[in-house]
Amino acid sequence: MKKYSFFDPATGLFHRTAYEGPEAFVCVPEGFEKIEGHFDMHCQRVDLTGAEPVVVDYVPPAPADDQLQTWQWDSATRRWLSFPTLAALKAQRIASVQAEIDAQELQQARPQRDVLTALVAGLQPPPEAVLRLQEIEAAIVPLRARRAALEAATTETELTSAG
Incomplete structure (x- = not known):
């Protein structure tokens, strides 16, 4: 055939x-x-x-680059391969850090409720609730700093060093 x-x-x-x-x-x-x-x-x-x-x-025309990807011809596979742009890498890493922040913030509801309930009643907030809120804030502060460093990165090297 x-x-x-x-x-x-x-x-x-x-x-x-x-x-x-x-x-x-x-x-x-x-x-x-x-x-x-x-x-x-x-x-x-x-x-x-x-x-x-x-x-x-034949090397066909490259697909159009956009905000999140750019294209490079790979002679081994003889195909255009997409690579994430700095904006895409930043968004991915920032989303990961934000997920960690969100997870910490989800733990605030009960201690906040306990503190507010006590304050509204004119009582001293429970020390364990206050301590828990302080622990959560202590965990969030470095995450916020990491997110800010990621947002400020202007190169892949800076992005890598920011975490």
Whole structure:
């Protein structure tokens, strides 16, 4: 059985489908031509400048960069690979630190209630509730400082050193 790929005769770019089977049953998509062999449409194309069509390596245009990713051609895989931007790395690390802060803050509800209930009643707040609030705040302060350092980072090196 033979393998066939289909290409656009105007651009040399391959169609997404291919065929394997008897040549008599090849159904060429409209506007395309066939070439024997199975080729990778993502990194090969047909060079139409010579007398005969020849399959050559091809680097397609890069996808558009955006706020969170940039693209680099990887010659080993012959594909565009996305890499996170500094903004994406910052957002990821800040989200992780914020999750730690949120977890600490969730523990404040009961001690805050105990302190407020005592104050509203004109009583001294329970020492264990006050101590627990102080412990929670002591855990949150370095996390806030770490988050601020991450937000201030302007390079990946600064981001790494900020934690």
